[in-house]
Amino acid sequence: MEKKTRHDIPGCDPVVLYEYECTDSTNRVLLDMAREGCPSGTVVWAHRQESGRGRLGRSFSSPEGGIYISLLLPLEKDGICLTAMTGVAVKRTISEVCNKDCGIKWVNDIIYKGKKVCGILAQATSGKVVMGIGINYTTDMLQLPEDVREIATSLYSSAADAPPMEVFVNRLVYNIYSLYYGRDENWLEDYKSSSTIVGNKVKIMQAGKVTGEGTAVSIDDSCFLHVVDMDGKETVLSTGEVSIRIQR
Incomplete structure (x- = not known):
């Protein structure tokens, strides 16, 4: 049809x-x-x-x-x-x-x-x-x-x-x-x-492996996600790089 x-x-x-x-x-x-x-x-x-x-x-x-x-x-x-x-x-x-x-x-x-x-x-x-x-x-x-x-x-x-x-x-x-x-x-x-992830602890996954952990702190005007780890280091993520999993 x-x-x-x-x-x-x-x-x-x-x-x-x-x-x-x-x-x-x-x-x-x-x-x-x-x-x-x-x-x-x-x-x-x-x-x-x-x-x-x-x-x-x-x-x-x-x-x-x-x-x-x-x-x-x-x-x-x-x-x-x-x-x-x-x-x-x-x-x-x-x-x-x-x-x-x-x-x-x-x-x-x-x-x-x-x-x-x-x-x-x-x-x-x-x-x-x-x-x-x-x-x-x-x-x-x-x-x-x-x-x-x-x-x-x-x-x-x-x-x-x-x-x-x-x-x-x-x-x-x-x-x-x-x-x-x-x-x-x-x-x-x-x-x-509308974000369900900002404010939560997350794992950064790449090719099926955990490459980092931290807290998702914000989404900027370019729609990039900002994650800060326990040492205060900030990582800025863009689409196509990773999958994000919320820590339970």
């Missing part, structure tokens, strides 16, 4: 959304479309993915009940801020459509009731960026690998309790493009205040 719809967002390029029942990866589909010259404002949404990927090359389980969506944007903003901005858009959409409060774990994992409910992956190509988002919306958690179930959750346990996916997707697309084109200058403060 492929369904094509157009969305007009004031101040933004026209948005054209392609909806699929299943793809291997919405990011892969949109990257191919971008290489063939499709314009910014192109969106691919799938109800299921067969080969979803997350950060650091990890697989991303994508069963039915999730929202898997990729959006094409001009690469005119710093990558880490763009992914952070997308996290704010997801958080706001969940609040507006679902009336649920979420936090953001640096850089851009969306956290609901202490567990991950959404992941975001950015991939650049030819002066543009594909922003991929995977949300456990009405996901049956038994469809996820056991190790993922320990750290992930879904916004709803059944579709009967959830607003229609189309409503959520349309609002999410609107929020992302509106933020990107500068219709809200307060997103950075929203991002900082």
Whole structure:
């Protein structure tokens, strides 16, 4: 199934959304479309993915009940801020459509009731960026690998309790493009205040190994995370370098 719809967002390029029942990866589909010259404002949404990927090359389980969506944007903003901005858009959409409060774990994992409910992956190509988002919306958690179930959750346990996916997707697309084109200058403060990690002790993980420990003290205006160890030494972290684990 492929369904094509157009969305007009004031101040933004026209948005054209392609909806699929299943793809291997919405990011892969949109990257191919971008290489063939499709314009910014192109969106691919799938109800299921067969080969979803997350950060650091990890697989991303994508069963039915999730929202898997990729959006094409001009690469005119710093990558880490763009992914952070997308996290704010997801958080706001969940609040507006679902009336649920979420936090953001640096850089851009969306956290609901202490567990991950959404992941975001950015991939650049030819002066543009594909922003991929995977949300456990009405996901049956038994469809996820056991190790993922320990750290992930879904916004709803059944579709009967959830607003229609189309409503959520349309609002999410609107929020992302509106933020990107500068219709809200307060997103950075929203991002900082939504952090689930600042103030906590963390382990810095690189290639699966602990390379440092300390307290996450702040997020700066470039969306970098500042960690101070027990000797007072400060480390500034940027996306793509590490994974952060909160110490229990």
